[in-house]
Amino acid sequence: MNIHAIRAIYLFELGRTWRTLMQSIASPVISTSLYFVVFGSAIGSRMVEIDGVSYGAFIIPGLIMLALLTESISNASFGIYFPKYNGTIYEILSAPISMPEILLGYVGAAASKSVILGGIILITARLFVDYHIAHPVWMVTFLVLTAVTFSLFGFIIGIWADGFEKLQIIPMLIVTPLTFLGGSFYSITMLPPLWQTITLANPVVYLISAFRWSFYDVADVNVGVSVAMILLFMVICLALIAWIFRTGYRLKS
Amino acid sequence: MSAIISVSNLNKIYAGGFRALNNISLDIRRGEIFALLGPNGAGKTTLISIICGIVNPSSGTISADGHDIVRDYRAARSKIGLVPQELCTDGFESVMATVKFSRGLFGKPPNPAYIEQILRQLSLWDKKDSRIMSLSGGMKRRVMIAKALSHEPEILFLDEPTAGVDVELRRDMWDMVRGLRQRGVTIILTTHYIEEAEEMADRIGVINKGEIVLVEDKRVLMDKLGQKQLRLQLQKPLAVLPQELQAYPLSLGNEGMELIYHFDTQSEHTGIADLFRRLDEHGIDYKDLQSRQRSLEDIFVSLVSAQPPAGAQQATEVRS
Numbered sequence: 165m166n167i168h169a170i171r172a173i174y175l176f177e178l179g180r181t182w183r184t185l186m187q188s189i190a191s192p193v194i195s196t197s198l199y200f201v202v203f204g205s206a207i208g209s210r211m212v213e214i215d216g217v218s219y220g221a222f223i224i225p226g227l228i229m230l231a232l233l234t235e236s237i238s239n240a241s242f243g244i245y246f247p248k249y250n251g252t253i254y255e256i257l258s259a260p261i262s263m264p265e266i267l268l269g270y271v272g273a274a275a276s277k278s279v280i281l282g283g284i285i286l287i288t289a290r291l292f293v294d295y296h297i298a299h300p301v302w303m304v305t306f307l308v309l310t311a312v313t314f315s316l317f318g319f320i321i322g323i324w325a326d327g328f329e330k331l332q333i334i335p336m337l338i339v340t341p342l343t344f345l346g347g348s349f350y351s352i353t354m355l356p357p358l359w360q361t362i363t364l365a366n367p368v369v370y371l372i373s374a375f376r377w378s379f380y381d382v383a384d385v386n387v388g389v390s391v392a393m394i395l396l397f398m399v400i401c402l403a404l405i406a407w408i409f410r411t412g413y414r415l416k417s
Numbered sequence: 418m419s420a421i422i423s424v425s426n427l428n429k430i431y432a433g434g435f436r437a438l439n440n441i442s443l444d445i446r447r448g449e450i451f452a453l454l455g456p457n458g459a460g461k462t463t464l465i466s467i468i469c470g471i472v473n474p475s476s477g478t479i480s481a482d483g484h485d486i487v488r489d490y491r492a493a494r495s496k497i498g499l500v501p502q503e504l505c506t507d508g509f510e511s512v513m514a515t516v517k518f519s520r521g522l523f524g525k526p527p528n529p530a531y532i533e534q535i536l537r538q539l540s541l542w543d544k545k546d547s548r549i550m551s552l553s554g555g556m557k558r559r560v561m562i563a564k565a566l567s568h569e570p571e572i573l574f575l576d577e578p579t580a581g582v583d584v585e586l587r588r589d590m591w592d593m594v595r596g597l598r599q600r601g602v603t604i605i606l607t608t609h610y611i612e613e614a615e616e617m618a619d620r621i622g623v624i625n626k627g628e629i630v631l632v633e634d635k636r637v638l639m640d641k642l643g644q645k646q647l648r649l650q651l652q653k654p655l656a657v658l659p660q661e662l663q664a665y666p667l668s669l670g671n672e673g674m675e676l677i678y679h680f681d682t683q684s685e686h687t688g689i690a691d692l693f694r695r696l697d698e699h700g701i702d703y704k705d706l707q708s709r710q711r712s713l714e715d716i717f718v719s720l721v722s723a724q725p726p727a728g729a730q731q732a733t734e735v736r737s
Contacts, residue, residue, distance in 0.1 A: 166491070166524045168520075168521045168522075168523075168524045168525060168526060169521060169522045169523070169524055171521060172517075172518050172520075172521025172522045173522070175521075176514075176518050179514065180509075183509060246507075247507075250505060250506070250507060250508070251501075251503055251505030252505050252506065252507055254469075254471050254499070254501050254505060255499075255505075255519060255522060255564070256522070257469075257470055257471045258469040258470050258471055258494060258497070258499050259494060259522040259523050259524075260490065260491040260492070260493075260494040260495040260523060260524055261491075261522065261524075262491075412473055416471065416472060416473050417431060417432070417472055417473070
């Protein structure tokens with residue numbers, strides 16, 4: 165295994181975070197804080213508890229997931245797209261490094277950044293509302309699993325994209341709406357029965373439900389089903405990436 | 418001398434059906450400077466890209482220092498450094514960071530002393546903390562060379578290394594290439610500047626329409642194909658050549674004031690003495706004369722223009 169290469173890619177990508185500190189960390193933290201101010205403190209103070217949890221605390225897992233999903237996709241897609249865009253991908257392709265090692269470097273860095281960001285948002289949330297974490301080990305597990313899975317998804321988008329518009333289109337038009345409709349700000353049990361059934365087709369529901377369970381021991385769907393769904397999505401992403409690497413899709417002619 | 422790169426029956430057909438390489442076989446000798454010449458679209462960059470692992474071959478085999486580039490790609494690629502034709506850099510990175518990144522990517526542990534040595538050799542040390550985007554085109558080209566050398570490659574590909582660089586930098590690069598050769602690095606360069614190949618290369622390969630047209634030692638090539646010209650500046654202009662002289666390979670130039678005689682340096686009789694006698698018989702006087710060796714550029718143009726379209730002739734396979 166080419167450890168030096170994995171390390172080089174990983175540190176290079178993390179280095180980009182520090183160069184773009186405002187964009188990478190400060191921006192999502194500020195926007196999440198605004199959610200807490202508006203939905204948690206202002207509106208939340210006038211809302212009833214959901215499943216025995218104050219509204220301000222209830223939205224914490226959803227908001228972290230919202231940032232985690234967006235940032236994982238954004239970091240990983242940009243990480244691999246940018247060398248394609250500026251032409252430096254030639255160096256990656258000509259290096260003595262296997263495709264799984266390339267993946268480990270880029271996805272590892274993207275997931276690490278997202279997990280760090282999730283932790284920062286969690287700490288920031290403490291400034292606005294009280295919360296507790298019922299299953300801390302599971303909370304970290306879900307955080308890491310989700311960050312890795314959506315970084316894999318972002319990596320696929322970065323390979324697929326042949327322009328900045330395509331890089332943004334899936335996160336903006338699909339992921340963000342699914343996250344908002346996935347129970348970030350409400351419990352799906354609050355929806356009419358028909359919409360409860362329809363919303364189960366949204367994979368983000370399972371992520372948020374499981375993550376909220378790790379905080380407050382309450383879930384919209386069975387935790388086992390949620391874990392299975394996350395793993396299923398991860399396997400689909402890995403299978404797609406394996407196909408990309410085997411065929412050289414949009415990497416090698 | 419043993420081959421450090423061996424290409425056998427290499428073909429590349431792109432998805433659209435374009436045949437970029439047609440049954441290429443080629444050996445590059447260890448420690449030599451090999452110049453690959455060819456017009457635009459001849460297949461130079463495709464050949465280099467396949468050897469370096471950037472483009473997949475359609476068929477054929479390649480080994481680098483005895484390692485198959487597909488089955489044993491780690492060992493093969495770790496031997497190779499590439500300076501591509503395009504200036505591809507991460508403009509937001511510093512010079513030092515990008516060179517360190519390249520070294521790590523090729524599986525080498527950090528070696529600050531070696532990186533400093535490269536940057537100093539390429540006059541980049543003062544710019545080590547500068548962002549690449551702030552550098553001139555020539556300096557960016559140096560950065561790309563530093564990146565390619567960062568992992569101490571035994572084989573270095575320079576794809577049009579001096580395209581768009583000034584004379585001073587070109588000379589610096591030539592010196593650097595010679596220095597690398599002295600250290601045992603094998604260098605393969607593609608270039609449009611024929612004088613570069615003439616100045617630098619030990620051997621010349623000519624590729625055209627995806628086929629290797631010729632591979633030859635540079636001096637042998639120039640001797641073998643090198644015709645000479647004898648130019649006589651006449652005292653009085655000639656409207657036409659006298660009938661008796663039309664059997665000679667002569668032509669008139671400069672509105673009849675110049676008589677140009679073509680001869681082969683390799684032939685036993687150049688015919689110059691006979692020509693002078695004939696001129697004397699016809700009372701054609703001259704005030705000056707000069708002879709000129711045919712340049713590599715002339716040879717290259719005649720080779721490329723003489724080749725029929727790909728597929729119209731059997732592939733010329735040259736292995737030496």
